[in-house]
């Protein structure tokens with residue numbers, strides 16, 4: 099088997115992250131929000147990163163943000179991504195505040211810039227899972 103035929107890695111939902119993956123399967127982006135101080139938290143955790151409270155609730159995010167930083171992968175970062183190069187790996191700062199590592203889609207690497215407005219889209223994976231990606235905002 100050539101390296102290019104290896105499947106891409108898949109998420110492994112846990113008890114903690116299952117609500118996030120259930121939502122992406124419905125094409126919804128969820129974040130945790132602290133019931134004590136109101137801070138938004140991502141990635142999923144047991145405690146608020148701002149105040150330490152364990153009172154985190156799941157809320158629907160707006161799905162929009164800005165490109166905080168990015169890089170262009172011209173060699174695959176995993177053998178399962180060999181057919182995707184070049185692709186953009188970005189950190190998107192959501193309008194709620196948390197930053198999410200993702201891929202930018204529906205735009206060429208040359209058109210990406212820091213600060214550009216982006217919106218979430220959902221790409222299908224195996225097992226009914228969907229991954230959140232971002233594209234230039236309409």
Ligand SMILES: [Zn+2]
Pocket residue numbers: 132133134135136137146147148149150151
């Ligand atoms: Zn808090």
